[in-house]
Amino acid sequence: MGGTAGGEVASKTVLETAQRILTENFKTDVQPEQLKNILKQIFQSSQTDISIKINEKSDLQGMGTTLTCVLILDDKFVCGNIGDSRIYWYHNSELKQISVDHTHLQEYVNKAGTDVGEKIIEKYSHLLTRAIDGGNHEPDIYPDAIPFNTLSKGEAFILCSDGMILDKSSVSNINFKNYLIGTKKLKDAAEKLVSYAYSEGSDDNITIVLCTIGKIKKHKIKLEKYAYPPGKNNSNGLSLLNKWFLRT
Numbered sequence: 001m002g003g004t005a006g007g008e009v010a011s012k013t014v015l016e017t018a019q020r021i022l023t024e025n026f027k028t029d030v031q032p033e034q035l036k037n038i039l040k041q042i043f044q045s046s047q048t049d050i051s052i053k054i055n056e057k058s059d060l061q062g063m064g065t066t067l068t069c070v071l072i073l074d075d076k077f078v079c080g081n082i083g084d085s086r087i088y089w090y091h092n093s094e095l096k097q098i099s100v101d102h103t104h105l106q107e108y109v110n111k112a113g114t115d116v117g118e119k120i121i122e123k124y125s126h127l128l129t130r131a132i133d134g135g136n137h138e139p140d141i142y143p144d145a146i147p148f149n150t151l152s153k154g155e156a157f158i159l160c161s162d163g164m165i166l167d168k169s170s171v172s173n174i175n176f177k178n179y180l181i182g183t184k185k186l187k188d189a190a191e192k193l194v195s196y197a198y199s200e201g202s203d204d205n206i207t208i209v210l211c212t213i214g215k216i217k218k219h220k221i222k223l224e225k226y227a228y229p230p231g232k233n234n235s236n237g238l239s240l241l242n243k244w245f246l247r248t
Helices: 003-025 032-056 104-112 118-124 176-181 186-199 235-245
Strands: 067-073 076-082 086-091 094-097 140-142 155-160 208-213
Touching: 003 032, 003 067, 032 067, 032 076, 032 140, 067 086, 067 155, 076 086, 086 176, 094 176, 104 118, 155 176, 176 186, 186 208
Parallel strands: none
Antiparallel strands: 067 076, 076 140, 086 094, 086 155, 155 208
16 A cells, blocks of 8 residues: 555555564464454554654554454464455355455445445445554454364465455355366466456466465366466466475
């Protein structure tokens, strides 16, 4: 948010903050019941650190970023988000969206239902109601009623920025599940998903993260092949994915 330079600074600052908080907390044994508090620390400290950066350089005024994350300890996990990047959980052979977009469009959908006109989508889909921008916005932390969720082998997560979502008025109009179970390698699945989004008209930056718990049962599914359109650059998202998050 807030222009190329500001958005880059905000994103880098938040990643550094998250790394610091995780390193500090995991110096000692962490219990699953602590995961939510650690996640909240990341969001709160990120707001503080962004505020400090803005106060240091006035030209960064208005910058910000979304933050979506899953924190896993052994077979327990919690997750949280601020903004319109999404979390999907592949569980019991079904893929469901965990996070809720913090956008004016989502508020409109909550009131009016899924029958939303194209003009409403164009006008409100990119207007965030919460962000990591140095303010006091708080995250949604999941699960709500219990301390953590439990993972089983054969499950997975997909995290993605809003550039991956073609119809922001719905849960998703991309069959993420087919790409997840119909592609042998996670990297290939990520590349195919990014290619599909660009080929279908996405004009936003895309970052996508895939993570599997053990091995997922694969199926033979015919997927369309797409090439990256000229001028589209997805290298940042995929290189980050390859370096840190592409794990099985």
